[in-house]
Amino acid sequence: MHDQDHPAPAAPTTRVGVVGLGAMGLGMARSLRAAGFHVAVHDLRADVAADFAREGGAAYDSAGDLAADVDVLVGVVVNSAQVESVLFGDGGAAHRLRPGSVYVMCSTVDPAFSAQLEGRLGELGVRFLDAPISGGAARAATGELTMMTSGSPEAYALADPVLDAMSTTVYRLGDTAGLGSKVKIVNQLLAGVHIAAAAEAMALGIKAGVPTEALYEVITHSAGNSWMFENRMAHVLAGDYTPLSAVDIFVKDLGLVLDSARPQKFPLPLSATAHQMFLQASASGLGGEDDSAVIKIFPGIELPEPKPVPTPAPAPASQKEN
Amino acid sequence: MHDQDHPAPAAPTTRVGVVGLGAMGLGMARSLRAAGFHVAVHDLRADVAADFAREGGAAYDSAGDLAADVDVLVGVVVNSAQVESVLFGDGGAAHRLRPGSVYVMCSTVDPAFSAQLEGRLGELGVRFLDAPISGGAARAATGELTMMTSGSPEAYALADPVLDAMSTTVYRLGDTAGLGSKVKIVNQLLAGVHIAAAAEAMALGIKAGVPTEALYEVITHSAGNSWMFENRMAHVLAGDYTPLSAVDIFVKDLGLVLDSARPQKFPLPLSATAHQMFLQASASGLGGEDDSAVIKIFPGIELPEPKPVPTPAPAPASQKEN
Incomplete structure (x- = not known):
């Protein structure tokens, strides 16, 4: 001591x-x-x-x-x-x-x-x-x-x-204990699916030739928005995959979501699909990158390059990773 | 005339x-x-x-x-x-x-x-x-x-x-024409996946015994939130599936999302899964109900009953369906 x-x-x-x-x-x-x-x-x-x-x-x-x-x-x-x-x-x-x-x-x-x-x-x-x-x-x-x-x-x-x-x-x-964890599990289900969906949507937009900044601007003001789209796709636009929360966290957390439901034989089709996407990212060597790097599993698209940063930007006070 | x-x-x-x-x-x-x-x-x-x-x-x-x-x-x-x-x-x-x-x-x-x-x-x-x-x-x-x-x-x-x-x-x-439609397609991808994900998350919460009102309160103030979760799960809590936008609209729109990507052989795993969920809902006879009725494909859970409404509530001015 x-x-x-x-x-x-x-x-x-x-x-x-x-x-x-x-x-x-x-x-x-x-x-x-x-x-x-x-x-x-x-x-x-x-x-x-x-x-x-x-x-x-x-x-x-x-x-x-x-x-x-x-x-x-x-x-x-x-x-x-x-x-x-x-x-x-x-x-x-x-x-x-x-x-x-x-x-x-x-x-x-x-x-x-x-x-x-x-x-x-x-x-x-x-x-x-x-x-x-x-x-x-x-x-x-x-x-x-x-x-x-x-x-x-x-x-x-x-x-x-x-x-x-x-x-x-x-x-x-x-x-009684357990209720807090149940709500957290539901939150992680949504957070994980939303990050993977944001990546899928942004990847499709890039593939179709939509300018990424304009796409981000429209979606974040439309009914397709999510907290995760707004937060994580900013990382993709900046080309910055410094892990605030890593791909492997969602390999773990979506795994936990699925594990929690299996004993009750309850189906979670989107969670299962998103989990496979994070697993594919991790298997591709991206496990330690920011979870937004799940977008890199989509082949044949050109992601935004990292922007040169003259001075280190301070972390925003409102940052919330998961 | x-x-x-x-x-x-x-x-x-x-x-x-x-x-x-x-x-x-x-x-x-x-x-x-x-x-x-x-x-x-x-x-x-x-x-x-x-x-x-x-x-x-x-x-x-x-x-x-x-x-x-x-x-x-x-x-x-x-x-x-x-x-x-x-x-x-x-x-x-x-x-x-x-x-x-x-x-x-x-x-x-x-x-x-x-x-x-x-x-x-x-x-x-x-x-x-x-x-x-x-x-x-x-x-x-x-x-x-x-x-x-x-x-x-x-x-x-x-x-x-x-x-x-x-x-x-x-x-x-x-x-040039097409860009507007491309962005709309990306928005519909997210909107459709988010409605299905909201349903999956709420269904898991109900299955696990979490009080639905508390779950809605926490999620709408957490990183798992989406525009669609906040909007559509309010319909589920109210037990009101009067169609503002119907299940069959997303059968169509997610179909369109998938159709738009297939000629380029571009994979959209979450869109495909969410599309199947809306198809399952439609095949179960729910095609004309509000799209939040996709939650009814999850078996063995007890959804909130319709609340008695003494007078018809006016549609909120901020209503935005898709």
Whole structure:
């Protein structure tokens, strides 16, 4: 533990931990610190955690050690395997969290997994909040996320000030875990299909010889618009595939959408098709590029070239990746 | 001809004809009349044309007779077969339009067909404007359409005041016919895929037990939103499948999208999947219902029941169907 504590005046008394300092988790830990919380962190990359703590808060060597010292543990890891490892792996948090404390699960996972977690932690006296996030890294850093949450009143009672510090909008969807994850899954279904549809539409327009800037202008003011078309096709027009959210994220998330429906034998034809498009992009070596690079699976079209950028443009404050 | 002419003061001198008085054409004819034009009309249903003329303007028995008396002929028929019939069928308009007059084609057609029409009419000295429309019946009636246009400067010179009277936004995409239709095709690709995706997402949410009102609230404020999700899922929540735009319109339009790409051997995986979903809906007897009824192809879910409506609600002014 590397404690470098600089509590803000009138700091909230709830002790908060954040596990997973990726693009989202790091921004969320910073916005919690900016809100006056004492924020303790853990990441498998010890240097990333130490870097964070240098400006306030504390870095811990394991999720378990961190868990023992906090009231609210916010988990911002990528998938259910990582959640499992954080909670129940070697040096895991589940058995170190004190009874009455709460684990806030911000990962995108199968809703059934989330519902099970509530039960498994409940047996240890630990509360659980199903709390997937939306908004992207820029909003995470400014405390402007959207959270899709569900859980018991007791879990909310402890977690609420923490949620409010990270988010502009907290949807409270019900009193059992899983509902938040279900809504997140539906959102990811639409987000993934809309990115692939935007790519298909823009590709057809280019193939037909429509000027791309004019096409973008018309569509973003017409009934064919989507949040994703407007956001992601701007990347295509700029020829900039720097990953804000990568192709492989939607290989994962649309896979999760399909996995969540299969046990109920529920058909999702568009999700399945869009998933294949992201798989084809990933198999073509585009997995690490921005998800808008799914347009590169369409052959025989000339995409806009990267525009020369004299000075690095700041990320727009309203950036929201998924 | 049943002339019942009531010219407004300071009426524009351009004589305008409208062929096709469906939900769109009737509204457009009315907004032209409201703008002060003398508007002559023709519809295969003579009583509909006569009804229009009762409040001003003139009704004609054939497209050809109408064509001979106007400077700008606006065609608002459903598909390329009807355009062909209006222009080159028995009593058709092409050979009756005077040299220098202009045909404004508002139908959604294959862009290649539109480009050919420009040439065929050009041989007769008649100008042509490729001018598909977007916005729906309510906006047509208030002169607030969006038009996606292309054509020669000479065609625009005559048609511009007419376009402006019908629309709040006229996109001028280039100087040859076909570009307007290409952009409209891309818009219909997105609109169709987005309606089907909205249905798939809402169906999955219902299957998973998410309250529909909460799901709608979250999605419409998240990155998964689309213009169509917001508009059409409101119909599903209300249990109201009164057709503003019917399932069979997207059977036709997504078919057109696919047809336009096939000669170039260009793949459109999501359009093809969404088209199959609308076909399945139509084959199930839903072809005449609102296009949001595509959600009824998902089995084993309980859709919201129609809400009792004490008084008929007025159509929202911002209604835009496709």
